[in-house]
Each structure stands twice: as C-alpha cells, then as structure tokens.
Amino acid sequence: MVLNNIWFLLLIFLFGIYIILDGFKLGAGIIHLGLKSDGERKLSLNALGPVQDFNEPWFIFAVISLFTAFPKIDYSNIIVLFLSILFLLITRTISITLYKKLNSERWNKILDIIFCLSSYIIVLIFGISLGNLISGIPLYNEKEFSGTFLTLLNPYSILTGITAVMFIRMYGKIYLVMNTEGEQQNYVSMDINSSLGMFVIAFLFHAIWTFIAYPVVNKNFIDFPVWFILPAMIVLSIVVIPGFVRSQLYFRAFIASSAILAFCVVITAVDIYPNLIISNPNPENSLTIFNAASSEQTLLTMLFICCILIPAMIVYKVFVYRKFKAKASNIK
Template sequence: MALTDIWFLLIAVLWTGYFVLEGFDFGVGMLLPVVGRTDNDRRVAINTIGPVWDGNEVWLIVAGGATFAAFPEWYASLFSGFYLALLLILLALILRGVAFEFRGKIDSERWRRNWDRAIVFGSLVPALLWGVAFANIVRGVPLDAQHAYTGTLLTLLNPYALLGGLATVALFGLHGAVFLALKTEGPVRERAVDVARRGGLLALVVGGAFLVWTELAHGAGWTVGAVAVAAAALAGGLWLVNRRDGWAFALTAVAIVAVTVTLFGSLYPDVLPSTIDPAYSLTTTNAASTPYTLTIMTWVAAVFTPIVLAYQGWTFWVFRRRIRPSDIPASSGVPATAR
C-alpha cells in the first residue's frame, strides 16, 4: 500500500474518532434544554462531558494538521472553498468552550441561561455544518484546472448537503442522548432515554435516506456493507436503550463509524472531486506531499499515536462513574444581591 493511501486511511480514522467522541459532546450540548429542566439537571448533563470535551476536540486539530501535512493541495482547496462554513464552525466551538467555563462564574439564573443558549448554539452549528461539509466533499465542488474553488456559499447549500447536515444533527443528538442515559441517574437519565427513543427513529429515517442517496449516487460498491452496518447498529442501539446502556452507546458509536466509512469509501481515490471536469479533481496522488514528508509523518504517528490513545482511554476510565443529582455541589458563584 502506498504512503498516500495509508495517510488517506489515517485521516479517515482521525475524522471517525472525532465524530464518535465529539459527536456525543455535540448531542449533550444540543439536548441541554430538553434534558435539563432545572439548573441542577443542566449541571449534571454538562458534567458528563466536562472532563473530556476539550480532549475530544484534539482529534479535530490532529485531523486538520494531518490533512495540511499529508495532502496540502486538499487542505488549500478545502479551506479556501469552505472558508465561511469552517469559520462559523470555529466561532461556534470557541463560543461553546467559553460557555462551559463562564456559565458558573456568576450566581445568576439569567447569566447561566444565556450561556446555556451559547452551549446549544455552539453544539448545533458544528453538528449541522460538518454534515454539510462532508456531503459536499463526497458530492464534489466546482474546482477549476488550478484546483481553485469557483463556487459560492449557496453552491454548498444543495439538497444532498443539507440532508447530510440534518443526518449528522439527528445522529449526534441520538448519540448524546444515549451517552446521557449511560452516564447519569435521575431525571436527566429518564428524559435522555425518552429523547433517544423518540429521536432515534428520526435519526434512522434521515440518516438512512442520506446513506441510501450516498450509495446510489457515489457508492463504491463495497460501501453498501457499511450502510447496512450503520442501519443495523442504529436499530440495535434504539432497542437496547434503557436495557443495556453501554451496549446501546457502543452501537450508536458503530453507526457513526459506519457512516464515516461510507463517506470516505465513496470518496476514494479522490479527496475532493470536481463537478466541472473529473480531470480537475484532487486525488490521493496529485494532492499529496512528497514521499519524504509522508515517511517522516508515518514514523511520528507510529510513536505518538499509541501514547495519545492510552492517555485518552485512561481519562475515560477515571471519569467512568455515573453522575447523580446529589453529586452536584451548591452554586458557588457571586450572589446576585452582591453584584
């Protein structure tokens, strides 16, 4: 296997890890006003992802860095053509991180409500736009002979891409609801189970429609197996909610893996197809760095990847316990009367 193919596979693995791990973060954030009727409930929900959300975002940084180093032409065309969408994602992620840190700084219901809205916005926007972006990557965009993007923002808002955005929102919402069912006790868990059962059907329908469209229009033949795995995992996860929470969460994670495999499998050997002329498409060959660069990157990845995975696995093990309402201490912000 050529180094270009290896790095395409590694980048696919990085994006898969990001969507699996950050997917439940997005889901918890989007569902915050649904599962959290009181401030204590919302704090329970936020504390399920509090120790891990920033570590999960590292997968995005590494995926972007690996794309820049291994396939600079892909990175350049992608980030120039998708500039506004990626900027919105970045701003949303920054806003969400700030909201996590600031919502408890002042003991004011209005203050916390405003930051809770920021968490919802900072979770919903990336969940939607990542689906739109990857759907466009698979579908193709107008690239000219110099591999420059010639479309506009409206070019990216086509029906297939919008369906992809809705599919990732529904899928991440389900993933987050199952994660809350796994990680909490009390009212938050009960509401999360209800959301998973109701929203899971939506994820199955919308996600299924998107995958079928992908397979019919861009499928690689073998990707039909990944579509079947995604559908079976989603159905199994729904059936196991409130029975075996751990298995239900594992199955929703498998569904996200299968969806990502379908997208990257439908894309290969292209990395960014051109809708103007297939000859203008970026591939794993014409978008790649030099063999020397890829060789050095491979050795670095072989040394440090196991270390990072071990550390992140240890983090999840340390914070594996369910969170109960009684675990949340009294609000410690500045009293409203003292401001």
C-alpha cells in the same frame, strides 16, 4: 503510492476518532436547552465531566495532518471552513468553563444558549461539508473552488446536515442516559426511540438520494460488493438500539450508536476514494490522494510523528476515562 494510501487511511482514522469522541458531547449540547431545569442542565454538564477536554486536539491534529500531507487542498479554500469549526469549538469550551465558574442565573442562561447553538452549528457545518464531499463541488482547472457560499447550501448537503443533527442528537441522549441517574435518566431515555426514528427516516432519504443522484460515489461498492457489509452493519446497529434501551443496557446502546458513526465514516471513505475533494461537474479536476500529496519525504516524516503522538493521545484519553468514569449524581 503506498504512502498516499496510508495517509488516506490515517486521516480517516483521525477524523473518525474525533467525530466519535466529540459527537456525544455535541449531542448533549444540542439537547441542552430541552432539559427541564437548571439543575438538569448542570447535571448534564457534570456527566460530560472528563470528556469535556482533549477532544479538540484530535480535530486540530487531523486538520494539520491533512494540510501537511495534501497541501494542494489549500486551493479549495477549505481551510476557512476548518477555522470556523475551530472557532465554534473554542467558543463552546469557554461557555462550559464559564458556566461552571460563574454562579449567575443571567449569565448561565446566556451560556446555555451559546453551548446549544455552537453545538448545533458545528454539527450542521460537518453535515453540510459531508454532503458536499460526497456530491462534489465545482473546481477550476487550477483546482480552486469556483462557486459561492450558496453553492455549498444545496438541497443534498442540507439534508446531510439534518441527518447529522438527528443522529448526533440521539447519540448525546444515549450518552447522558448512560452517565446519569434518577429522574433525568428516565426523562431522557423515554425520548431515545423517537430520536432514533427521526434519524432513520432522514438516513433512508439520504441513502436513496445518494444512490440515485451520485452514481460516481457508488463505484467502489459496485466494483467491490464486499463493502456492502458496511450499510448492513449500520442497519443491524440501528435495530438493536431500542432493545438495549428497553433493557436498560445503555452502554451497549452507546456502543451500537458509536458503531453507526464509525461505519458511516468508513462508508464515506469508500465512497470518495481515491478523491479528497470531488470536482462536480468536471471530475478530472478532482483533488486526489495522488495529485494533492506532499513529497514522499514529507509524508514519511509526518508518519513518524504520528506514530509517536497518536498512541500518546490514546493512552491519555483512556486514562482520563478510567479515572473519571463515575456517573453524575442528581442535583437538588
């Protein structure tokens, strides 16, 4: 039972790290076509610099760990969802690489669209998936998904997807402001507060809907009120961002936005624990960290592997950030 809980925490950590590290890159992709010129779009890609690579391995490692530690999740057909995301991540990476290699105005326009659309779709898929993770999906007695694709596109999950897009869009803008200079920095910084406002509106609607419509996921908060510190920290992080932007303390604004994302990940974990996939309307069919787990030996072996790989991945990521942390310069 202890191993099951350790693996739940580890998976939250892995997916959380990926979302935080790749979130602002996805945000930069979402606003990519909104930049005023080809020069600004090239500058935006230069600002991504060292963070273009080595984010996807976190996602792949998290997915492999999920299906190895909790193999019965395969029966929910969720693997198709992860393969779709992986395909879009690869497509996005290829578009960025080709953009830098090809010196063709026509191809660059096509690659701009691919980069932007793939980023949008990835965030929407994550958001819609999160919505279904909280609200639950119909599972048979064999714990297999019994709905259709349209079942997943319910109003609550769509609102979750929109809320995710609103936040990631703001997150990407803050990152670009922090890592660019001159006219583009001024242009993007003026729009951060409006993006924050749109996110706050969507977030409030989402929070109220969740609290009213899905009391099951509020159980852990009601039983352990100390968890209410998490939404309080989100509110605090939201409040300080405009002041940081106004004072041009962009790194602090970036840390605050990263904190919002981290707190949202933890809130989701508290909401669903000990479930991995909630069955709605039959909660007894839910996949949990106990009924979907591998053998104790498998969990121990995988934990040993993670203890080696995760520190190595963190050290490499820190090295890359330190080596390539200079701001992008204006492109004439």
